[in-house]
Amino acid sequence: MKLVPSTLLIWIVVAVGFPAAMVAALVPGARWIAIASIALIAIAALIDAVQRRRALGGIRVELPALARFFKDRDAEIRVRVRNESRTSRRVRIGIVAPEGIEAVSEDQQVDLPQDSDAAEFVWRATPRRRGRYVFASVYLEAPSRFGLWSVRDRAAANMEIRVYPNLRSARELRALRHGTAGIRAMRQIGRGREFEKLREYVPGDSFDEIHWKATARRGHPITKVFQVERTQEIYVVIDASRLSARPMGEESALERAIVAGLVVGAAAERRGDLFGIAAFSHQVEAFARARNGKAHYAACRDAIYQIQSRPVSPDFEEIATFLRLRLRRRAMILFLTSLDDPVLAESFTRATRLLARRHLVMAGMLRPESIGPLFRDEHVDKAENIYRNLAGHLAWKRLRELEASLA
Template sequence: MRPIPSQRCVLLAGLLLPLGLLSAASPSLAWLLPAGIAGLVLLGVLDVSLSAQALDKLRVEVEPVTRLARGNPGKLSLHLRSDGQPLPAVTLGLPLPVEFIQDVETQSVALVGEGATHWIVEWEVTARSRGVYVCPAIYAEVPSRMGLFQVRRCYPSTAELRVYPNLRRERSQLANLFLNRGNIGVHAQRMVGQGREYEQLRDYSAGDSMLDIHWKASAKRGELVTKTYQVERTQEIYLVIDHSRLSGRRSARDVNSVDDAYAETVLERYVTAASVLGMAADREGDHFGLVAFGQQVSRFVRASSGKQHGQTIQDALFDLKTERGPFDLDELFTFIRMRLRRRALIIFMTDLSDSAAAEEFKQHIGLLASQHYVLVNSIRREGVHPMYATQQDVGGSSLSDQIAGHLRWDGLRQLQVALRAAGVEFSVLDDEKLSLELVNQYLAVKQRQVL
């Protein structure tokens, strides 16, 4: 319990000033000032002693886990419980970290209700950065019996504030992923290819390929037997996210933001795209997994499906931060080859605009492409266009900026040709349509039965 002097106490203390002037003007009235000070001190001590236990029966708790979306207004629930006679009103204070925006820092709550012992206070906050944060201590304050002090008490908290990616803008582009409507509106989709696993054996027919003959079964039966393949419905999809130093650049659509600490970065776009792709894979019945790497592999979630697995993916993503150093591809590709034995679709989200990073990536990716089907994606940086691009792409940039953008674009085009020769598809995607293009790539691979 900590008493804070109120305005009434300050006003009474100010009344001692005239007593001091009277004592100085008239020696016979010199006793007035000490008497006034003693009376005020005794009154204050009495008030504090009577109000010392005012907040002893009040408990303030926060929800153990509060989940928020970055940039979206949310609510933090505070639970107030009273074991005895409830207080008429209480003022609450919640000093949140700078990563949160709150309209008010204090709230006055009236604890009303006949026989009520539990009240819920909603605290509106907006998170500016992803991550996990510990909720700070809550402060409760009530006036003392005589109103000379504000009795304040601190209530420690161990609750967590978890801030997840903001998918609001992706909802308009991929609204069908967010609609739970069962099988209504589902269309038949043609699957191209015969798959890689056979379902059953049948007798050989004229025209069957020699590659489809099951030689062991044919030797046992004494006649040719052909394998009948099944269309593979469940496939493994892995998204590999680069959170090294280049992922800390601002995204193209937030390049003009003046808030450096909380501007949207390339990594933020990667995380958002990962959340959307995970929902798309779950909707299609595939298994989705995640790998995050920087100077070392920092996250690995084996491919699976279901609601619980989706929450596991979100928990692995929400506190992913940009590292200061470059990525280490030796450790990454060794890790993937050791952990992923089954052929899978591996989608990389990385920045290959740096020539040294692109050359290193080109040297290592061949080992992985021989076992898995690999797609590599980068976000198009502002101004990276060919010289003969449309006026809308060029904008109002100068000739030197256009030449520099053309050279960067040509370097990425040459990298695309080199990676395609190694069996890897490389694409440079627009920032605004990143999630949409990523889902389209995945659906195209699934329809072609490439895996």
């Protein structure tokens, strides 16, 4: 608990204390009157300071245990102030926002009415970065009994704020909402790989369709029957390694990949497919198995909202092995990564070769502005721009060759 001189005490000292000290120094006959005035001010301030605990006694600040915000969207939290003494008081409450959250005001005056045990106010803020934020304390200030001091204290708080990606501004999500009108389920043509049932062997059945364990039990050939997958499993795998920190317009590549992954999840949910998500760098950072439903979509969002770029190279072998061991059904796996580095492109090709035997593997990347065909820019007027465009053309050519090799 800390004491700070109030404005009232400062004015009393200026209006009474300083003149009394000057009178005591310049007028010997009035010295004792001046000393008595100064002593009276000091005694009153001391008595008021001794009773400082009464200023904030019985006051508690209640914050919600968990609040969910969205990046770049205005949000608010209702704060409840308990007043166990039920006396009329004015309290100044400060909630310091961490870096990444912009508060409209870090402190607010709250009037606690007479005969009321609680009052409420609204704390408004706008998050600028996604992630997890913990508020461990709030700050209180109230005038002392005589108003000569401002009593300050820090109270414990336990509030967690989760800032999620803002999909409301995503153009892809708006297109998804407008583009699903009139959508119809179509009969899928093809053999399929989803197991349906067992039946007796019929001449012409392939040997790789024979269920050997059932054949051994029954003593005659038994064949597996497959059907077209009714609900596909779709996985979005987000690369959170060093190249994901590169700026792509107003945001980093990682931010745009996370938004894209959640948009794919929303599309899969609308179509009735199963959606899962994973993130990796030099190790697996997050994984959520494919399911459907709003609760599962929220779980996928919780799994990746804290992911940040790491200054390491991606380990494609690690994530490919991880997925091979955990994905039993055939699935579509979409990697959101950066493959303009030839070493990383070779590592990705090698790591996903075995994964592609069972699953449909796709790769998507944001192309940097510097990469493109040689004659894409009409306004090249310097030699250095020619060399820059030439380097971008070579990188673009390597990406086209990589695309052809992965097809």
